[in-house]
Amino acid sequence: MVLSSAPKETNAEAKPLYAAIYEVVRQIPFGKVATYGQIAELLGLYGRARQVGYALFQVAPDSDIPWHRVVNAQGKISRSPMRQGNDDLQRILLEREGVVFDAQETLSLALYRWSPKHSED
DNA sequence: ACGGTGACACCAG
DNA sequence: TCTGGTGCCACCG
Numbered sequence: 001m002v003l004s005s006a007p008k009e010t011n012a013e014a015k016p017l018y019a020a021i022y023e024v025v026r027q028i029p030f031g032k033v034a035t036y037g038q039i040a041e042l043l044g045l046y047g048r049a050r051q052v053g054y055a056l057f058q059v060a061p062d063s064d065i066p067w068h069r070v071v072n073a074q075g076k077i078s079r080s081p082m083r084q085g086n087d088d089l090q091r092i093l094l095e096r097e098g099v100v101f102d103a104q105e106t107l108s109l110a111l112y113r114w115s116p117k118h119s120e121d
Numbered sequence: 122a123c124g125g126t127g128a129c130a131c132c133a134g
Numbered sequence: 135t136c137t138g139g140t141g142c143c144a145c146c147g
Contacts, residue, residue, distance in 0.1 A: 017144095036129050040142095047142050053128035054144060070128075078128045087128080 017043075018055040024116075025056070028069040031097040032114035033107065035073045042116060053078070061086060068093040075109040 024042050028034050036049035045051065052070070059067045068090040072078050077090050091101060101107050 015144095037131095040129085045142090047130075048144095049129035049142080050127065051129090051143065055128095057128055067128085072128080073130060080128055083128070090128090 015055070017051070018058070021052055021055040022059070022065050025065055025067060025070060027116060028066055028114045031099065031112070033069045033071050033075075033094070033099065033109070033112045034114045035075075035109070036070060037073055038113075039070060049073075057082070061089060069097075069114075071107065075106045077105065 020043055021039060024039050025034070036052040037046075039052045040046060040049045056065075056067045056070060059065050061067075077087050079087050091105070094107070095101070099107050099112055
């Protein structure tokens with residue numbers, strides 16, 4: 001593709017790091033979840049979980065990226081004023097995949113955490 | 122350039 | 135359990 005115009009799109013293609021993050025997120029299978037720190041670590045970005053969250057923030061809810069399969073280290077959906085309901089959508093999408101939340105709105109990481117393998121795919 | 126903020130995580134009290 | 139501080143670093147004004 002000719003990038004003659006080079007629009008300032010804050011998309012995946014514009015940010016190699018984000019593209020890498022999205023690729024990992026895409027690996028998460030149906031019914032499984034991963035934590036922000038886990039995603040970061042897989043990319044050799046230990047300690048930079050925030051960037052993962054920021055990358056996902058830029059993903060549209062209707063994207064093909066299963067952004068809803070990423071939760072925090074406590075197994076909870078990170079609530080934020082900025083999300084205005086998308087956090088609820090995340091829970092709904094997860095429940096559609098069979099993920100069960102307890103009374104504390106927490107899911108069992110021991111049960112649903114995705115274990116990446118070399119021969120994924 | 123700079124400081125505040127944040128879909129996080131970890132550690133000390 | 136909860137609070138507060140630290141590390142990380144991209145984004146925004």
